[in-house]
Amino acid sequence: MKFVIPDIDKVIKQYQLKEVYNPKLINSAHLPGTLFSEDVFGPLGSEDRYTKFGYIDLKTEVLHPAIFDIIKKSSKTIYNAILGVKPAKIVNNKIVVDEAEGLSGIEFFKQIIEEKDSIKNLNPRIKALIDKYGDHLIISKILVIPPAYRPIHYVNGKPVPDPINEFYAKLITLTSGSFFNFPVVQETLWSLYETFKGLIAKKSGLIRGQILGKRLDFTARGVIVSAPDIPSDSIGVPYIMLAQIAMPFVIHQLRTGFSMKFRKPMRQVLEEVGIPVTMSALQQLLTKFSNELLQDQKLIDLIKEAIEEAVKDKVVLVKRDPALHQYSWEAMKPIPVEGYAIRMSHGYLGAFGGDYDGDSIADTDITLYTRINGEWYKVTTPVEKVKDLTLEDFAPVSEAS
Secondary structure, three states: OOOOOOOHHHHHHHHOOEEOOOOOOOOOOOOOOOOOOHHHHOOOOOOHHHHOOEEEEEEEEEEOHHHHHHHHHHOHHHHHHHOOOOOEEEEOOEEEEOOOOOEOHHHHHHHHHHOOOOOOOOOHHHHHHHHHHHHHHEEEEEEEOOHHHOOEEEEOOEEEEOHHHHHHHHHHHHHHOOOOOHHHHHHHHHHHHHHHHHHHOOOOOHHHHHHHHHHOOOOEEEEEEEOOOOOOOEEEEEHHHHHHHOHHHHHHHHHHOEEOOOOEEHHHHHHHOOOOOOHHHHHHHHHHHHOOOOOOHHHHHHHHHHHHHHOOOOOEEEEOOOOOOHHHEEEEEEEEEOOOOEEEOOOOHHHHOOOOOOOEEEEEOOOOEEEEOOEEEEEOOOHHHOOOOOHHHEEEHHHHO
């Protein structure tokens, strides 16, 4: 079993986490102790909103949702006893239902922990978790994930909190009053656990989605076609691909470059057609170009010219899976081309182990490298933070790699 159940008290102390005690959700960033409070999770818009955790003090002992989840799926007797539906007790080294004299709640599970080695009908999975984690399975505090991963969405202008926020708020409310309902708190905590599992699961989840997203920011994949006019050290990449995977350099070109076609600065051409020369506006413009949603031929021509200038003296890393040897991953010079297919010299494809029957190939880390004064450099500034690229945004390849 691959479980990691940390000591929550130790985590709180080690990282000096602050308590969330106010269940208010909407417009609560400036209130102390809320699920979006700046005093707990850092200033709005800062990187802290992606990294800082908080915690909720439940003010009583409950079962860790991971062990409760296994109990719910593995032992109906223990599950019902913990929730007080049918109290149970241990008789002759066996767990049996006894509604008259049996125990319920966290006290019954503590008895199981004490006598785990002698109980004959204890589920092996439950016993294994108790053996490995012991007292960590009983908690009185829970961690609150950073607010960037549980935002408040707006539908038709009305705020719709993420379900995770609602569960957090419910737990705060349930444990702040004088009347404490253990079964409701335990079930709510389990529901929060299930919702969180859904948040991090699969390729689009919190973990893999973040990792793959960063890896794919500057990549594209397309079918390859033979192009005898393409040199063997170069590769033809469609304009609509380059607009995305070369975006930092294309934006820089649009903001600072000179258009030979229109005989004026590119930013002036953009302003004449009502396009503000801002990062967000230019990102949207290039996305529309890539999706072929632009109708203005003047803008199309300008973007193509910016792409051509942006990819000069740059290389792309070209890869074809399965990468069986070092020649499956090559550095090549990009040449902007029309259409949707990636073009490659037919005399060079053998190194990639491919042919022209519908094989696809990937351009990876395109335009992350540039040549400055005869030396190769790599971009170190993320695309969303690029304004006007300067030498400070680059690092020598030996350092960047």
